[in-house]
Amino acid sequence: MSKATLALTGNPNAGKTTLFNALTGARQHVGNYPGVTVERKEGDYKKDGFEAVIIDLPGTYSLTAYSEEEVVARNFIADEKPAVVINIIDAANLERNLYLTCQLLELKIPLVVALNMVDVAKDRGMDIDVEKLALFLGVPVLPIVARSGQGVDDLMRSARDMVAGRIAPPDMVKLKISYGEDIDQTLLLMTDMIREKNLLNKKYPSRWIAVKIVENDEILIKEVVAADPDLAERLLREAEKVADHLLKTFDTYPEALIADHRYGFIKGILKRGIITHHYDENRLYTSDHIDKVLTHRFAGPLIMLAILFSIYQITFSLSALPVSGVEAVFNWLAGMVDSILTDGPLKSMLISGVINGVGGVLGFVPLIMLMFFCIAILEDSGYLARVAFMMDRIFRIFGLHGSSVMAFIVSGGIAGGCAVPGVMATRTLRSPKERMATLLTVPFMNCGAKLPILALLIGAFFAQHQALYMFAFTLLSWIVALLAAKVLRMTVLRGAPTPFVMELPPYRFPTFKGLMIHTWERSWQYIKKAGTVILLISIVLWAMMTYPGLSPEKRDAFVKERARVEVLHESGSEALEKLLLEIDNQEKALTLRNSIAGKIGVAMEKVTWLSGFEWRTNIALLGGFAAKEVVVSTLGTAYSMGETDPESSTSLGDRLARDAAWSPLVALSALLFMMFYAPCFVTVVCIAQEAGSWNWALFSVFYSTIFAFILSTGVYQIGRIFGF
Amino acid sequence: MNRGCRRVSGSGRGYGCRHQLPLDGEQPLAEAGCGRRLEVCRVDGGRGVCGRLAALGIFPGQKVELVCAADSSRCLVRLNGSTVSLGDGAAEKILVRAA
Numbered sequence: 001m002s003k004a005t006l007a008l009t010g011n012p013n014a015g016k017t018t019l020f021n022a023l024t025g026a027r028q029h030v031g032n033y034p035g036v037t038v039e040r041k042e043g044d045y046k047k048d049g050f051e052a053v054i055i056d057l058p059g060t061y062s063l064t065a066y067s068e069e070e071v072v073a074r075n076f077i078a079d080e081k082p083a084v085v086i087n088i089i090d091a092a093n094l095e096r097n098l099y100l101t102c103q104l105l106e107l108k109i110p111l112v113v114a115l116n117m118v119d120v121a122k123d124r125g126m127d128i129d130v131e132k133l134a135l136f137l138g139v140p141v142l143p144i145v146a147r148s149g150q151g152v153d154d155l156m157r158s159a160r161d162m163v164a165g166r167i168a169p170p171d172m173v174k175l176k177i178s179y180g181e182d183i184d185q186t187l188l189l190m191t192d193m194i195r196e197k198n199l200l201n202k203k204y205p206s207r208w209i210a211v212k213i214v215e216n217d218e219i220l221i222k223e224v225v226a227a228d229p230d231l232a233e234r235l236l237r238e239a240e241k242v243a244d245h246l247l248k249t250f251d252t253y254p255e256a257l258i259a260d261h262r263y264g265f266i267k268g269i270l271k272r273g274i275i276t277h278h279y280d281e282n283r284l285y286t287s288d289h290i291d292k293v294l295t296h297r298f299a300g301p302l303i304m305l306a307i308l309f310s311i312y313q314i315t316f317s318l319s320a321l322p323v324s325g326v327e328a329v330f331n332w333l334a335g336m337v338d339s340i341l342t343d344g345p346l347k348s349m350l351i352s353g354v355i356n357g358v359g360g361v362l363g364f365v366p367l368i369m370l371m372f373f374c375i376a377i378l379e380d381s382g383y384l385a386r387v388a389f390m391m392d393r394i395f396r397i398f399g400l401h402g403s404s405v406m407a408f409i410v411s412g413g414i415a416g417g418c419a420v421p422g423v424m425a426t427r428t429l430r431s432p433k434e435r436m437a438t439l440l441t442v443p444f445m446n447c448g449a450k451l452p453i454l455a456l457l458i459g460a461f462f463a464q465h466q467a468l469y470m471f472a473f474t475l476l477s478w479i480v481a482l483l484a485a486k487v488l489r490m491t492v493l494r495g496a497p498t499p500f501v502m503e504l505p506p507y508r509f510p511t512f513k514g515l516m517i518h519t520w521e522r523s524w525q526y527i528k529k530a531g532t533v534i535l536l537i538s539i540v541l542w543a544m545m546t547y548p549g550l551s552p553e554k555r556d557a558f559v560k561e562r563a564r565v566e567v568l569h570e571s572g573s574e575a576l577e578k579l580l581l582e583i584d585n586q587e588k589a590l591t592l593r594n595s596i597a598g599k600i601g602v603a604m605e606k607v608t609w610l611s612g613f614e615w616r617t618n619i620a621l622l623g624g625f626a627a628k629e630v631v632v633s634t635l636g637t638a639y640s641m642g643e644t645d646p647e648s649s650t651s652l653g654d655r656l657a658r659d660a661a662w663s664p665l666v667a668l669s670a671l672l673f674m675m676f677y678a679p680c681f682v683t684v685v686c687i688a689q690e691a692g693s694w695n696w697a698l699f700s701v702f703y704s705t706i707f708a709f710i711l712s713t714g715v716y717q718i719g720r721i722f723g724f
Numbered sequence: 725m726n727r728g729c730r731r732v733s734g735s736g737r738g739y740g741c742r743h744q745l746p747l748d749g750e751q752p753l754a755e756a757g758c759g760r761r762l763e764v765c766r767v768d769g770g771r772g773v774c775g776r777l778a779a780l781g782i783f784p785g786q787k788v789e790l791v792c793a794a795d796s797s798r799c800l801v802r803l804n805g806s807t808v809s810l811g812d813g814a815a816e817k818i819l820v821r822a823a
Contacts, residue, residue: 061779061780062779064775064779066772066775066776066779092805093804093805093806094805095781095804095805096780096781096803096804096805096806099779099781215775216771216775252784253771253774253775255771255774255775255778256767256774256775256778256783256784258778259775259778259779259781259783260778260783260784260785263781263786263804287807288791288802288807291791291800291807292791295800385809389800389809389811392811392812393811393812396811396812402811497813500809500810500811500812500813500814501776501777501780501782501808501809501810501811501814502808502809503780503806503807503808503809504800504807504808504809506807
């Protein structure tokens with residue numbers, strides 16, 4: 001038997017992902033749906049000779065196009081026609097969950113209902129008559145507990161029977177939901193018109209198209225207009241007629257009336273002895289009691305700050321050891337290559353390009369995994385929804401969403417984060433524009449790699465007030481990021497704020513398996529995709545800083561110089577080593593100046609003199625695009641200082657402080673530029689991946705660089721006018 | 725089925741409900757007291773906002789319970805057995821009366 005495609009659909013928090021994990025285990029592939037930021041998850045299922053590909057569709061409350069998720073879910077079901085759609089519903093929350101089921105039934109697709117969390121429902125004193133529910137819905141209903149796997153085999157057996165054609169798809173004659181006389185009559189009329197012309201009849205049932213047009217579903221209406229403009233106009237006229245009529249007689253929109261009738265239909269079913277409540281159905285549950293504390297107007301934000309701060313602490317302190325471990329492995333690897341290969345371009349490329357480049361990226365992996373683990377705990381337990389709820393008030397002012405807070409903090413909201421996991425943390429955001437604004441502004445935060453630059457320049461030029469400057473620059477990064485978000489939301493990402501309406505899932509204990517899967521799948525995506533592109537770019541950057549190299553005469557000059565000092569000094573003496581090192585550094589600096597990057601740096605002086613940067617600074621800034629850590633080491637090479645350890649950057653600082661090209665004003669201008677110019681390319685690759693297009697990634701590079709340049713030029717020029 | 729409140733006298737955007745009932749006690753959800761059983765009377769706003777709220781179960785005639793207003797304008801409500809949070813914008817648009 002060939003593999004059948006099964007799709008999982010359901011409300012957010014109904015346990016869809018838990019069921020998906022239970023069915024597919026580690027056999028999952030995560031990607032994005034083309035052009036949108038919605039994750040597409042696929043997995044393989046195999047048991048008792050039944051093989052299937054399972055698609056985890058995004059969680060939705062309805063099938064009307066109110067969000068990207070709904071459009072993705074609907075299109076998948078309509079276009080790819082999965083053999084069976086499994087609708088997972090939360091037994092403790094039947095009324096709301098059956099709302100989606102109603103719409104799936106109207107699509108006349110092969111449907112199996114998985115009644116999840118029957119154990120929770122029982123704890124809450126609810127008895128559900130599963131057989132009766134199946135009878136009324138006209139489709140199989142299987143009780144399961146996705147967390148423990150109870151009932152999952154029966155569910156899959158039922159799906160298998162449906163694939164094999166042993167169970168008939170839903171019987172719609174029995175199941176026509178009435179939307180009141182006015183709408184029903186219009187629907188009848190419209191359905192006939194649609195049927196007559198066979199409009200989109202391969203994709204949707206006729207009545208369903210009529211319902212969506214009356215509901216004013218913009219995406220479907222566009223589809224209909226494209227398929228048959230003439231018919232579309234007639235259909236829209238009918239829909240408008242009934243809408244006007246309803247507004248006049250009932251003062252209501254058709255979609256509210258339709259929702260009302262759907263809920264009425266559900267209540268009608270449930271009242272016929274399907275649920276028996278043993279307790280008062282409106283009592284407050286444990287979750288509500290927890291919420292009274294955790295979302296309290298004073299205590300809530302304090303607890304939230306404490307939790308966010310501890311996540312930050314845990315991520316960065318616990319990852320320090322594994323991060324240095326990974327670094328040690330790559331250093332060892334570099335040492336191996338160094339001892340095995342003879343000097344030459346291949347060795348230089350392997351060490352500087354491949355090992356340092358890829359090593360720099362993989363060095364982030366322990367940090368990213370820990371961060372995703374912490375976020376998975378917050379997400380799976382239901383707390384993240386509360387954080388978003390509380391922060392929404394402040395972030396809304398800047399056109400962002402409450403859920404943006406996580407990304408900002410991880411990126412360096414408290415100095416020392418990293419924009420790479422920060423960019424990936426935006427996945428918890430649901431509305432596309434707010435998510436994009438967050439993606440584009442989190443790189444402004446002061447990540448850990450910018451700290452050595454801050455330390456170096458502040459130490460060299462503003463030594464009297466180090467802590468104050470550090471704090472001011474952290475504050476400045478917040479202000480700039482939030483204001484930039486505001487500007488973006490008023491220009492390229494213009495659009496009304498999405499009203500903050502979100503279901504707060506009940507608090508649950510996360511399962512260990514779920515946490516592991518969530519952590520791994522996100523980390524693996526980072527390792528795989530970023531790893532390949534990054535390898536390429538780091539080789540390119542290496543080549544730019546190495547080639548074309550010195551001319552033979554100049555290289556000979558250095559060889560002669562070495563020979564000259566070797567004659568003058570005793571071999572092995574400290575003075576000789578020092579002199580040789582000096583010569584090496586001069587050669588490196590000259591090579592750098594002569595390289596493509598060096599030439600670009602010199603060429604850039606034509607523009608960058610405006611903000612007070614000379615060519616050596618320019619090269620360091622170019623290198624900073626590879627990774628911000630590179631700025632300090634490149635400055636070290638360019639100012640010919642020998643191995644510059646970012647930790648003990650005082651000597652380089654002294655050198656800069658004494659250099660004629662630098663002054664406190666130049667330092668301030670450079671600091672501002674380095675804080676806000678293009679994010680490092682690892683971040684850029686991640687932005688491209690998360691935004692689903694390279695255009696946004698390039699936009700991010702250019703708008704931040706231009707902004708940084710204007711800012712630093714402004715400061716430098718104004719400073720000069722005032723004689724600093 | 726008993727669904728809700730009176731018709732809203734025509735001015736402004738938004739929509740109300742169908743049955744003619746006295747006007748008494750209608751107020752924005754944000755200003756209703758904690759822990760009360762309420763009935764949605766009217767939802768203001770464009771079709772998109774109303775449709776989205778309706779899909780979540782917030783439409784005229786629906787009974788909700790205000791769990792706790794986190795502050796003056798943000799609300800947690802219980803309806804159909806789930807908890808929904810509403811931000812500034814949304815909570816002001818929903819008019820309720822005591823159920």
